[in-house]
Amino acid sequence: MRSAKTFKEKVYDLAKQIPQGKVATYGQLARLVGSPGAARAVGMCMRTNEHPEIIPCYKVVASDGSLTGYSAGKGIITKKEKLLHDGVKFKNDKVDLNVSQWKPA
Numbered sequence: 242m243r244s245a246k247t248f249k250e251k252v253y254d255l256a257k258q259i260p261q262g263k264v265a266t267y268g269q270l271a272r273l274v275g276s277p278g279a280a281r282a283v284g285m286c287m288r289t290n291e292h293p294e295i296i297p298c299y300k301v302v303a304s305d306g307s308l309t310g311y312s313a314g315k316g317i318i319t320k321k322e323k324l325l326h327d328g329v330k331f332k333n334d335k336v337d338l339n340v341s342q343w344k345p346a
Contacts, residue, residue: 267283283301
């Protein structure tokens with residue numbers, strides 16, 4: 242029998258559910274996994290993501306829509322390019338969370 246999922250596994254499972262054209266915030270994912278004060282821990286999970294082709298860490302942004310912490314390609318520039326390609330809406334250099342934040346059922 243397998244033990245309960247780890248925090249990291251729960252975060253990755255949620256990140257995989259973020260649909261095309263939407264983003265989640267670090268704090269939002271922390272709340273959804275039942276650890277509302279763990280936004281930084283979610284960030285660490287994204288930072289140590291070994292499978293970005295499966296777990297779309299680029300779809301996770303700061304609570305104000307800022308783009309933070311992306312190491313692939315040219316960093317934040319690549320993150321923004323990927324989000325724009327997905328159809329995420331921006332206001333200047335921040336994601337427009339009113340339009341593009343994921344609202345899970």
